[in-house]
Amino acid sequence: MRPTPSLREFTAEEDRLGFFGPDSISWRIHADPAFSVGGIRALLLQALHPVAMDGVHQFSEAFGSEPWARLTRTAEYVATLTFGTRRDALRAVRRVRGMHRGKSSVEETTGRAYSVDDADLLLWVHCCEVDSLLSTARRAGVPLTDAEADRYVAEQVVAAVLIGCEPDDVPATAAELAAYLDRTRPRLAVTPAARTASRFVLLPPMPGWVQLFTPARPAWSTLASLGAATLPQWARRLYGLPGFGLTDAAATAAVRAFRQTALAVPARVRESPIVRAARERVAEPLAA
Template structure:
């Protein structure tokens, strides 16, 4: 049996395609506008970095602390049956919104929204009272947005290059994606974002398992066991440990996880460097987006100010 090169294995996991060029990636070169985000601006810088591989794990762990969001994952997600398909679906939305034209970003958001209209059910809130949920509920949309933004910012600060304008610039930039998901007032600064997370904890909205529930533990257990083999499995286990290391202790306790005693942050820096070289050996999503921007600029459109 032929073993796929590292780049092909990474792109199969991330994009569902060993070449990294499914139709939605190729479409990044199309379109008649410059997109929602400035080329090489805060969102481009963070989402093009390899630290996103740790951030994705961290975001899923943090999102599991909201029982409403967790219920939606438990009741509707296919992550157990098709973990790589679930991952590539999430990556698709992030990539299209970040690097695509406005039209592509809106189509992808509409695709996600159509699925979310079916995601409804019941759960026990942080205080144990019965509650109902819909994936379009404003409080759940806000939680998913801020948990995502916090995780991607935190991991980029640990392993990524400087962000143009700093952390607040990224939070403000990615607020555009929050508004695209109909979030009325997404945070504009890192301090505001983290205050909102801590406030949810203080009010008892965020919680671990209660009584005989095991939903949080099940998600943590699944994320700890990677759907990879060989060297990919070893690398993933390290990324998981590093994701845990970036989560404050008060949230780790709710998740029932401990920080590794090994120097996982330093080791992850080496793994991400190898990953970056592998992915950089061929075209990446941002390269297709640059094709669109160069085409538009050649046609007389001011890419910077558009």
């Protein structure tokens, strides 16, 4: 596996701007309200790879007991990698790579012996994330040209290499990304672990008081339904959710409506602290 880069390789200005910077397409997509729907779609898509899903099932401590904690950590990791300084991003990368190191097993349905940090498994997770965030953003109405879509996929090669993928294997255009997913489809299946994971995503356990006295359940149900409805048709068929209540056109209209509603909320409330801190940081000149 490729070593994680050192901060000594970067200037102070590069550290301040992070790996992507405010002019990147990654900032535009990852700060948009559609990001949350794309994140749910990515988790459901990732679970369809039997071996990758087995790694989560076997080695994620929060998989069965604290699904909310795992979802939150994943979102924080992506946000830190996107909007944090390079120092913050590399710290997060090293923490995740350390959690992967030395963990191996055999996936029962395929008989494959694997390590959690196998490059092809990391690549699958990466490509599901990039495809989900990009496709959901475009369906939600984020203004993106085809050239900007390609630029986003190319930018995200950095994220894949940081986590341990081989650079030459990572799709760098939207067409290459689509071709990768097509090649991988024959190996996908809904295993018992995937079925359990999808239930956690679509209907996560919540304390009774949370369900009764907060809007968490309906809010999550909206995100989860949109995430499932925006999956590719072939993925919905695998899950036995051919439409999940919505046609493709209706799903697109629904995610657009969700985005417009969210955009009506002031940015200081809508955006995460990591995003707000990044905007403030890059607006300040670098100290001499």
